[in-house]
Amino acid sequence: MLTKSQAKAFFLGGTALCGVAFLLLTLDTLAQMPARSNQDAMSEEVVRGHMIWNKNNCMGCHTILGEGAYYAPELTQVVERRGKEWIAAFLEDPESFYPGRRKMIKYDFYDPAIVGAEEAARNKADTIAFLEWVGNIDTNGFPAEPDLVQGAATQEIDPTKLEGAPEMFRNICFGCHQVGGQGGNVGPALDGVSERFEEDYLRQWIADPQAVKPGTTMPKFPMDEATLDAIVQYLQTL
Ligand code: HEC
Ligand code: HEC
Missing domain, CATH: 1.10.760.10 (Cytochrome c-like domain)
Structure with a gap:
């Protein structure tokens, strides 16, 4: 049995030890962040792509970095999985890739016939730049395996x-x-x-x-x- 003062010392000592461990781990994480977050590669294009992503609530169906809805594929590694050309063609006309059964929205702003070739190409390039940037974040191996290794x-x-x-x-x-x-x-x-x-x-x-x-x-x-x-x-x- 611990005496009252031993118990007190045990409590204070344990708390201090865990506190220090927590502090060191936090500092370690903060030190790793710049290298792992891929922030140097965040270009204008990536930012515009992120705006497209947010404004249209792509996350309402997709997950990215594990966050979002589970209706549609996880997109963290989609550029690696599919390649840029594939994604550009898919965004322009998702239906033609999977006739009759597809649920991915066909957005006007990716369609050259609606917004003009230049605008559509820019929107596609921005979106792909954003997805590529996300794919290059060091996520400690998440997602475990590209889920659809077809690309x-x-x-x-x-x-x-x-x-x-x-x-x-x-x-x-x-x-x-x-x-x-x-x-x-x-x-x-x-x-x-x-x-x-x-x-x-x-x-x-x-x-x-x-x-x-x-x-x-x-x-x-x-x-x-x-x-x-x-x-x-x-x-x-x-
Ligand atoms: C999204 C996946 C996908 C892509 C991309 C794709 N195909 Fe196919 N392809 C299929 C499937 C699935 C079949 C079998 C279809 C069936 O029998 O109903 C097929 C069948 C074929 C066949 C008949 C082969 C056989 O032995 O029966 C040819 C030829 C072919 N594809 C050529 C192409 C060419 C050329 C391209 C690029 C322009 C292409 N495919 C892109 C999925 C794809
Ligand atoms: C209404 C739900 C929905 C929304 C909103 C949505 N998607 Fe999708 N998306 C899908 C589904 C479902 C698929 C799987 C292919 C299919 O069924 O057409 C898909 C497939 C994709 C793929 C190919 C993934 C792969 O692994 O083949 C990309 C890239 C993509 N979506 C990008 C986007 C972007 C960018 C946005 C926002 C501008 C968006 N999606 C919004 C439902 C959605």
Whole structure:
């Protein structure tokens, strides 16, 4: 049994010890903050992107750094997961990525047909800059694993396997399809695809998958004729 004065000393000593430990840990955290918060990289673009994020309450559906609503994907690592081109195309027309079942809002301010090419491009770039900045904060490994590891950007890519691939193929198609054992696995691997399908069919399919196979989950991507040609030509080489 402790005497009364021993108990008092134990209480005061313990409190002092914990107080000092708390103080040291707080100072340690404060000292680490500047390096970990990525604050040096906070450009004008990032700030504008943050405004877009707040003004439109993206957090009403998404979480970022674990905060927000659980309706839509966590976006802390989205740039790493999807790549910038993918996100820009998605923001402009989310529906075309997941026809018939998507819930992500199509915002007018990302649509060149509504606010003009310049404004839409700036809003997309700002949003992506903000998301990229958040992704570079040192969060001690949060989120544990990118939850949808489908994006090409998250893998070690052997560039020789993608030789000759058009830009759009690398940036978008590759996120869902494998070539030479690397890439995303949402859709089938595309090795040998030219032996399975005629060139004309591939052209129609890529231009508008819904028209060829209603209900398919392969999205339709906005692209010009030259890009379509280049992709179809490239598929012939696989
Ligand atoms: C009404 C709910 C809702 C709001 C508000 C919303 N989103 Fe989304 N978002 C979604 C859903 C659901 C998805 C998953 C894809 C889908 O179903 O379309 C998504 C997907 C995304 C993705 C792709 C994520 C991935 O891993 O593929 C990005 C980037 C994104 N949203 C950005 C934004 C931004 C930026 C805003 C605000 C300007 C916003 N979202 C507001 C519902 C929402
Ligand atoms: C969001 C994921 C996604 C992206 C991005 C994507 N695809 Fe697909 N793709 C799919 C899915 C899923 C299928 C299977 C669809 C089905 O059978 O209904 C598919 C099927 C295909 C097929 C038929 C392959 C076969 O063996 O049946 C080709 C060819 C193809 N995609 C080419 C492309 C090209 C080229 C691009 C880029 C312009 C692209 N895909 C981008 C998801 C995607």
